[in-house]
Amino acid sequence: MRASLIQIAVNQDESVHARRQRVASLVREQRGADLVVLPELWPVGAFAYESFAAEAEPLEGPTFEAMAKAAAEARVWLHAGSIVEREGEALYNTSLVFSPSGELVRTYRKIHRFGFDEGEAVLMAAGDELVTVPVPDLPLGVATCYDLRFPELFRGLVDAGALAFVVPAGWPERRREHWTLLARARAVENQAYVLACGTAGTHAGVPQAGHSIVVDPWGEVLAEAGVDEEILTVDLDPAKVDLTRKQFPVLRDRVLGPQPPTRA
Numbered sequence: 249m250r251a252s253l254i255q256i257a258v259n260q261d262e263s264v265h266a267r268r269q270r271v272a273s274l275v276r277e278q279r280g281a282d283l284v285v286l287p288e289l290w291p292v293g294a295f296a297y298e299s300f301a302a303e304a305e306p307l308e309g310p311t312f313e314a315m316a317k318a319a320a321e322a323r324v325w326l327h328a329g330s331i332v333e334r335e336g337e338a339l340y341n342t343s344l345v346f347s348p349s350g351e352l353v354r355t356y357r358k359i360h361r362f363g364f365d366e367g368e369a370v371l372m373a374a375g376d377e378l379v380t381v382p383v384p385d386l387p388l389g390v391a392t393c394y395d396l397r398f399p400e401l402f403r404g405l406v407d408a409g410a411l412a413f414v415v416p417a418g419w420p421e422r423r424r425e426h427w428t429l430l431a432r433a434r435a436v437e438n439q440a441y442v443l444a445c446g447t448a449g450t451h452a453g454v455p456q457a458g459h460s461i462v463v464d465p466w467g468e469v470l471a472e473a474g475v476d477e478e479i480l481t482v483d484l485d486p487a488k489v490d491l492t493r494k495q496f497p498v499l500r501d502r503v504l505g506p507q508p509p510t511r512a
């Protein structure tokens with residue numbers, strides 16, 4: 249299974265509309281991949297809090313339209329990162345996942361909002377549902393950015409059958425070491441692939457970490473981006489998850505939680 253992570257530069261000198269067009273064409277260029285992943289809140293910028301309300305979209309708004317079309321044209325599973333979703337008065341940080349026919353198959357509303365008593369934590373409502381995506385051979389568990397700091401969410405996704413985690417983010421440069429360390433930790437402790445796709449550039453005065461990263465179920469880094477816009481393309485072997493879990497069956501030794509489902 250071939251995956252492409254598109255680490256988009258999110259700078260405020262590009263309009264949301266122009267970025268949407270540009271990203272749609274980058275997705276179309278990934279034809280031949282099985283899975284394409286985009287970062288968190290790439291239309292508006294994860295730290296552009298002052299623009300959240302103005303750029304909020306209904307679920308089936310302009311980003312949905314552009315990404316559904318791009319997924320169908322490229323014939324890929326597309327984790328289209330997240331948008332500021334408006335439902336009634338509430339805003340959510342909502343990820344959209346499309347099938348290769350361009351059908352919206354899953355949405356995920358970020359559960360852990362970042363900012364403590366500011367920013368996203370006060371402007372957005374929290375999701376409350378774990379979400380997995382039935383990609384053939386490699387079921388995905390999804391999480392968003394700050395969620396990476398909460399291992400219980402990932403354990404829940406393993407219990408729901410995830411063999412790989414997709415984590416779109418807009419992680420800031422000043423905590424880049426945490427980003428790569430936590431991505432590897434989630435892979436090692438759950439014996440699963442981690443595909444963590446961040447943003448490049450600077451918006452709202454916050455330089456982004458870049459360094460999108462793909463980690464295998466043994467914790468080896470398969471690919472890691474630099475700080476600029478970049479596309480990472482990696483080949484994943486779903487059998488490696490089963491093999492790692494069989495050869496070093498640490499998940500079987502869990503005392504405090506349920507056993508993950510066994511696969512034939």
Ligand SMILES: O=C(O)CCC(=O)C(=O)O
Pocket residue numbers: 294361362392393394395397418419420423426
């Ligand atoms: O946890 C962090 O250090 C960054 C999280 C973040 O930027 C976010 O969730 O938007």
